Amino acid sequence: MIDTVILDVDGTLVDSNYHHTLAWARAFGEKDLHPPLWRVHRAIGMGGDKLVGHVAGDDVEKESGDELRDLWSEQFDRIIGEVTAFEGTRALLEAVKGQDRRLVLASSGQPQHIKTFLDLFDGTSIADAWTTSEDVEESKPAADLLDVALERVGGTRGVMVGDSIWDARAAKAAGIPSIGLRTGGFSEAELREAGAVEVFDGPEALGEAIASGLLDRLTE
Structure with missing residues (x-):
């Protein structure tokens, strides 16, 4: 049972999924990375510890993963009130x-x-x-x-x-x-x-x- x-x-x-998509896209953009929004959206739902590598590749995760997650959090904090x-x-x-x-x-x-x-x-x-x-x-x-x-x-x-x-x-x-x-x-x-x-x-x-x-x- x-x-x-x-x-x-x-x-x-x-x-909130599209807010997350936008926040991640802006975070990637701050590192001059521009994965297509559809690819970012398709990854929403997996944790941030896996999303960066999934969307942008393992090299980006190794070099900038933690920084990108911090940037995403900053961007999401700006729009969370819209959720x-x-x-x-x-x-x-x-x-x-x-x-x-x-x-x-x-x-x-x-x-x-x-x-x-x-x-x-x-x-x-x-x-x-x-x-x-x-x-x-x-x-x-x-x-x-x-x-x-x-x-x-x-x-x-x-x-x-x-x-x-x-x-x-x-x-x-x-x-x-x-x-x-x-x-x-x-x-x-x-x-x-x-x-x-x-x-x-x-x-x-x-x-x-x-x-x-x-x-x-x-x-x-």
Whole structure:
């Protein structure tokens, strides 16, 4: 039986993926690097420790990885106030708790960013636990974040909800099912190919499905 729902935050509960894309593009630009925006966007969802090398190559990671991550943080801080929660986010959280499941908001983002996001939908008042980059050694698509999430609430069987192929791959690595949301810009086909067993347009639709017994059906 699924006893824990692990919810990604960036791009899943809050509409931040394109802000991240812009912040990364500006950070790369400060180092006179100009990867196409589509390539940056496609990497959003994996941790910053892996994104630089994935987008710009291992040599750039070795030479400037830490500096680029600092630049990204500075750029993102300038626009984080523009990020909003998706419609239905709070209702989704309430639907999970209404099904008597443990709820973990699992992010490998920076603590100050996660606090800002949780405040958008009062996440700390309803979640059983949450994570930040300080809680894991390796970010998605590694399974570390999901392992920590389950351990934090004493869960034995979880399901991961995320907006990117990196979330689905992390769930597969952790040996748990995943549900995809199209809010991050990935198609249903891509999310399913990465391992998602169900795909929904956004938090509102998923919340309605959970209230109608989705989690029990996933267990069958």
